[in-house]
Amino acid sequence: MSTIKGLSKSNTEFDGSGLRVCIIHARWNKTVIDALVAGAVAKLKERGVKESNIVIDSVPGSFELPLACSKVIAGSHVQAGSSAGDLLGLTFGGSSTSLSSKPAPGSETSVPPPTLVTMPNAPFDAVIAIGVLIKGSTMHFEYICDSVSHALMKLQVDTGVPVIFGVLTALTDDQALERAGLGRGSDKGHNHGEDWGLAAVEMGSKCKQWIEGRF
């Protein structure tokens, strides 16, 4: 039987070319995580987010996601405020490029050939937190699901930066696999990582617009 469930298409195709997005993923249940991260990245790129503006990092488990997201949001603001690229006036879109000309050791007077270093300097427009929680035999799952979902919600409301809830809370392995497009039956299911990539572009774009009073 077909289902009425699921995300409907937006009337607008959001342009991610001016956005900088961070994905933080847990490493528990790696097979599923890898597919979800790949799905999110594919949709970010499809919507125009530049590869150089996608930062991916990992933490051990889902319980670590809220702190990591909080730190990368804060760190990206520090980075944006202290970029040497800004001082050199070499800013291109979401990234800046600076020419580093540090003297070679022992030859402080010589000028080595310039090395091109890219230094992204924009704060993250959205963060995607990806984790896969699968129910075990203790209450571990319930505590992590509850605390992580509340902490990620609080983080986005407190910082004003969209934090996409990419955490599967599955009761079985099959539930998790099906939500990453890896179902073991004839129906492989749908990769929710794709929805999270699209959500990041939509929310990142809309928040930029709303903060400027454009509705």
Ligand SMILES: Nc1c(NC[C@H](O)[C@H](O)[C@H](O)CO)[nH]c(=O)[nH]c1=O
């Ligand atoms: N059981 C799962 C975990 N557990 C690990 C915790 O998230 C955490 O890393 C540990 O308690 C140390 O603080 N993590 C998942 O992402 N998924 C699980 O199913």
Ligand SMILES: CC(=O)[C@@H](O)COP(=O)(O)O
């Ligand atoms: C603390 C743990 O990681 C572990 O004992 C949790 O067990 P379960 O996943 O079976 O609830």
